[in-house]
Amino acid sequence: MSELTHLLGDPGVSFTAEDDFQALNDLFLERGWGDGLPIIPPTLDRVEAFVEFVKSGQFFEYFPEYRGRVLKPVFSSLSIPESLVAYLTRQGVYAVAMGDEVMQVLNLKEVGE
Secondary structure, eight states: OHHHHHHHTSTTOOOOOOSOHHHHHHHHHHTTOSOSSOOOOOOHHHHHHHHHHHHHTHHHHHOGGGTTSOOOOEEEOSOOOHHHHHHHHHTTOEEEEEOSSSEEESSHHHHOO
């Protein structure tokens, strides 16, 4: 994983991969850039599905012991495009992504406490 971290620290670095989940995951595994868990990039469809789930109240069907409590939704990924952060902010969902060294809340002030 350190090779990828080093590469991503270089300005303008990029690589090309097939637009295919399995091919991308295979590439990361072959290069030692992951831990074997699947890489699933955040897309508008996935973010919308998450927001819909949160707003539906289904969370409390799975975790009834938390019924009656305030749910503070958090969407987390290593990287989240600004357009998705803006969408999450409008929906009242915290966006968490990798900062320089640690994960950070990207819209803490905008979503509020």
